[in-house]
Amino acid sequence: MKKILLILIFFYPVVLFAQSNNAPSTYDPHEIAITGYLQTQFQKAQSEGISSFSGGDFSKNSDSRFMIRRGRLKIDRADKYSSIVFQIDATQNGIQLMDAFIQLHQPDSKTLLLTAGLFNRPFGHSIVYSSGYRDFPERARVFQTLMPRERDIGAMVTYHPKKLFKFLTAELAVVNGSGYNARDYDSKKDIIGNLGFKFDSLANKKLHLGFGASIYEGSVRNNTESYYSATASGFEKNTSPNNVGYFGKREYYGGNLQLQYDNTFGRTIFKAEYLQGTQPGVAASASVIGPLSSTSFSAQPATDLYLRPFSGYYLWLTQQIANTKFTALVSYDVYDPNREISESEIGVAGNNTTAGDIKFSTLGYGITYLINSRFKLTLYNEHVVNDGTKLPDYTADLKDDVFTTRLQYRW
Template sequence: MRSLLAVLLTLSPGAVLAQETPPAPEAPAAEEPPAAQEAAADADVDERVTSTEGKVSSIEEQLAEIKSALSPLTKLKFSGYVQARYQYETTREDNTGGFSRFTVRRSRLKATYTGDIAQFMLQLDASPTAVSLRDAEATLFIPGTKQDQALTLGQLKWPFGYESVQSSGDREFPERTRVVRAFLPDERDRGLRYSGKFGVFRVSGGVFDGNGITNPGSIGVDNDKEKDVLGRAGFDLKWISGGISGWFGHTIAKGPTDTNRRAYERSRLGADVQLYLDFLPVGATAIKGEYIRGTTFLYNGVEKFGRPASGWYGLVVQNLGISNAVAVRFDHFDPANGTPTLADANDPTKPAGTNATDTIGLTAIHYFGEHLKLSATYEHPMTAVVAEAKDPHDDLFTLQMQARF
């Protein structure tokens, strides 16, 4: 027993000391060498770069798809304009004519798609009474000419003169001159046209039905097998431009005194010039003129078969700053060359329908930016009279607002 107690006493202080002694600290983990740390960092950067490149590549693919889908739309252009009017015409001495009215003269919508070798163009006009086709053109740009030469087939403007080709949205006066309206009514026809640019020279010409698009005898379709050949050769030096135009053809029709249909000559010869000057401190000046003579034309809604006629106009436009302009125009039209001035056979107080008419017009224009313009125009026609015949009072005032895009 004494021996057991002695052993226990001997072991007890050691056990106590063992419990009180703190455990030895763990040895610190060995640090990785610098080369290993750099390798790990490079691997992390590579992983991030790879991830970023993948995202960029995905975005590029999406952008390429979007660009491919939108590419055709960049070649498609929509444009158009609306011409809204108020017009007042004086009443004639015999209480005929005269009006006061609001109207929408033109409301055009145009779509043009231009590719590398082809162009599509469609223009519609919506009037208060109907929607009509104005232009429908399919154009081939001749390869190797950088789109300077083209062939166009469809319903398009006659390549003749200056005013007939000029857009109604750009013209200073509300309507074209009397001579142009007679020889080139509605300015359009169905046919084939060639156009080319050769430095400062301009050439255009083609083959057309010849009857236009609103001729009473051929609306929508040609009324004979005759085709007309016409064209214009001109130049453009920026400050001055001009050209000469020719037209030769026939129309087969039944005139007022004909028993059967017969071929009537339909021809025109024209010359035009435009001069642009900038020497006045108030703004630029434009001077324009055109002369046309020919046979067979449309006058007062009636086609005059085989009758010779001629006319001309002169126009001066003066800009007043960048927002205003004034213009003066004088036009002369003789619907029966070689016929003397006469009185109407049924009413000697009226001029004959073959008498010449001069018209002087004045217009003032204000531009509300590039998309809106307001014009006020006064026109005074003067019909040649003889003896007791009187010039009819048919002065016309037109207030027009044009919006375009």
């Protein structure tokens, strides 16, 4: 609690410039409002049974599938002093809770908001940007790894001036750190701070600019007598009875940029986001496949922690084609779970590296067609690349490209 209070005091100036994208359909007082969207898709993978960040892994003997990627149903209500949001996701895998939060505000102003419950982590741009409006089918691998399902349970303060300094936004949240799981597996809480700037209608109202920075300060409990810290040649094992209950640092630092230019050919949008830090994970094993060994945990890790110095980024470019309903998409993203070591050293005897340390990059390209204001078709291919290592199953680039055809209807 003392650490939380110190961080809150440190971030107090940032809170004066806060804004959150966690919101009801409208803040105007209203009774129950129901909104949502449905995404149904067909996918073809390059190989059977691949590990994929394009909607999840493929079944062992399958390289193609139909699926409901997202089936969101959002219910919200707002009055003079507060609002409530409740959202579920219904797919072939069942029904999951996505959002459940209450917001409080002054009766005549939404400048200051207090949010409590299950909500999007206020980190960067793509995490809080709705999948129902995003042109690209999925978020970048780095964000899917560090913040799976994007949500966490906690409380958040948001401040966004409506007049003077209205271009400044910021958020400060205290969360469990275990994501959507209601059972926090340790007594410590994580802190998220987000500061953003947004300028609309520049250059004769043709240019729109946004940028910001984010910080995540948290930890993950070690439940064994050993943990591994990264070195220039691999990992060093630290063993002691005192390591049971040791808290490995979970720290992220990120920056983001959004540019939109409304030109005579059509709207051009460029978005970029970079982050790096330390991610507590585990070793890849028969039960934990490589890409998942650095995923943030919703339950107490059962094996030794691996503290990985990671980095990652994405570049997104969309271009409306000749002011038509067609938009071209190009993206490139990289996630390096261990930036201290090269792929040629992964798997060398004695350095304790595993498949969880392999860097992946993804080149995506495709097109969307806006059938009408609610109905959209997307065709998109992802070319995923990894360098070869000394590990038996990762000596060359995996055949794990994925092509997606998606229909989305939003109401």
